[in-house]
Amino acid sequence: MISVNSTPGGIEVSGYQIVLVPVQEHHLDLLRTWRNSDFVRQQMVNTQLINEAQQGAWFTKLKTDSSQQHWVVYYKDTPIGATNIRTSDNTPVSEAEELAPGLYIGEPKYQGNIIAFAPTLALYDYCFDYLKINALRAEVKQDNIAAMNYNKKLGYREVDRKDMVTLMVDRESYRADTTMIKRFLSR
Amino acid sequence: MSNQEKLVQAFSDALGIAQDLVQDTLEYNTIKEWDSTAHMVLISELETVFDVMLDTDDIIDMSSVAKAKSILGKYDVTF
Structure with missing residues (x-):
């Protein structure tokens, strides 16, 4: 379903009509614009505006941080959003048994x-089939009903509810719950 | 049954909403009944009713009732 290629910038993942391109320096202005937009910011745990210097420091750290990977989502050669995976304990992504994914669609259009599912499907296939992880864990704000519903369509189940709602999905649940949507996005 | 009537029936059945709610201005994700799962059911229904197989790009672009008509037009379904 997906193809995974090693590029000078990192791992590139293609499938379901989209391409996940590792974040590079030339993406930063666009990413910051998206990240600081009201639509994206209000979904974040940290809703503060990010300035160029903060983003630069983040990007510098990213280059040597094996516990997270970040991509820009391309649809028809156009960047439309960003996605990432990270471990919770600084374990390298390549050695993780569990990962926390993140996604936002920055392009208002x-x-x-429905295309918002495509980068997630590509990313989760990569996590389960290539990185061989056991489960994905998502933390969602209690009032973010859209994200809650979105995650449940992907097979997530709620496992804890405090300030944030914790949801988890394993390979089997993910596969079972995404069969139909994969079929439509794979024609 | 006209194609317009078939379309309204398909939307109504797939989304589980009253036929009078199926207006050109109705858009994906603006009512709780038209979520991603219902969208897939809707695509299946439209493909069956109009005997077409939609491209993935068209499935993605089908963001409203008006857009559905326009896309089905590409498959020689006239309204």
Whole structure:
């Protein structure tokens, strides 16, 4: 379903009509614009505006941090959003048994569109089939009903509810719950 | 049954909503009944009713009732 290629910038993942391109320096202005938009920011745990210097420090750290990977989502050669995976304990992604994914669609035209599932499917296939992890863990704000519903379509089940709601999905649940949507996005 | 009537029936059945709610202006994700799962059911219903197989790009682009008509037009379904 997906193809995974090693590039000078990192791992590139293609499938379900989209390409996940490792974040590079030339993406930073666009990423910061998206990240600071009201639509994206209000979904974040940290809702503060990010300035260029903060982002630069983040990007510098990213280059040597094996516990997280970040991509820009391309649809029809156009960047539409960003996605990432990270471990919770600084274990390298390549050695993780569990990962926390993140995604936002920054391009307004594609927010609330069915295409929002495509980068997630590509990313989760990569996590389960290539990285061989056991489970994905998502933390969602209690009032973010859209994210809650979105995650449940992917097979997530709620495992804890405090300030944030914790959801988890394993390979079997993910596969079972995404069969139909994969079929439609793989024609 | 006209194609317009078939379309309204398909939306109504797939989304589980009253037929009078199926207006050109109705958009994906603006009512709780038209979520991603219902969207897939809707695509299946439209493909069956109009005997077409939609491209993935068209499935992604089908963001409203009006857009559905426009896309089905590409498959020689007239309204």
